[in-house]
Amino acid sequence: MFxxxxxxxxxxxxxxxxxxxxxxxxxxxxxxxxxxxxxDTPDYRKMNPNQLVPVVKDGTITIFESHAIVRYISKRYGRGTLAPRGNRAFALAEQWMDWTASTFNPHLNVIFFNKVRNPPEQYDATAVTAAEKKCAEVLKIVDRGLGRKAWLAGKHFSHGDIPLGILFWRYKNLDIKHARTKNLDRWFEQLQDRPAYRDVVMVPIGSNLEEWNANEQMLK
Ligand SMILES: N[C@@H](CCC(=O)N[C@@H](CS)C(=O)NCC(=O)O)C(=O)O
Incomplete structure (x- = not known):
């Protein structure tokens, strides 16, 4: 069992x-x-010495790092569903996964932590305004990338859509000034038709720490 x-x-x-x-x-x-x-138990540390989530076990294979896990699932089980079809699609899926982690996530995190995860007294309005601008700026890049294709890797949904799909849900649910992103919005609508996206990703994130903590307990 996985x-x-x-x-x-x-x-x-x-x-x-x-x-x-x-x-x-x-x-x-x-x-x-x-x-x-x-x-922080010895057994958990053996699986993931970083003491972070997620970690997975598939038979004798233990893996940490969410993107490595997603790629593994795609390669082993995702033919026809998650795995990019062909070399170009594969390259684009990898590109947008890494771009999401390196270029979008750091700015989104500034907003997310200030608004939702940190206590209100730590709120840094200047940092949030700057991060809002940066998010808008970098989202234009991926918005352009989606101008002539349905999904980030091309014609088909793939594992390349996963990291941005999750962070874009968060972005859209934050109480901020959002960038105009026509192509991304169309892609986001497509995501919302997918049962797995609705079940796993479209969950409440809350608008402050108290709500976040309540949601965390509710979701488990
Ligand atoms: N690069 C790692 C980051 C893992 C990570 O930072 N996980 C966070 C949750 S999103 C965590 O474990 N935080 C501490 C905790 O939940 O106890 C990955 O992608 O798996």
């Missing part, structure tokens, strides 16, 4: 759950991390 360790509120755990559901892989999940703890 086993996942991680709380549902975590974007990195969501990447793995979403990939598994798209590929039709059954899995068990243990709720650990955040308020649930459980990542």
């Amino acid at each position: 086993t996942v360790w991680g709380r549902r509120s975590s974007s990195n755990v969501q990447k793995v759950m979403w990939a598994l559901q798209e590929a039709g892989v059954e899995y068990d999940r243990h709720t650990v991390g955040g308020a649930f703890g459980g990542t």
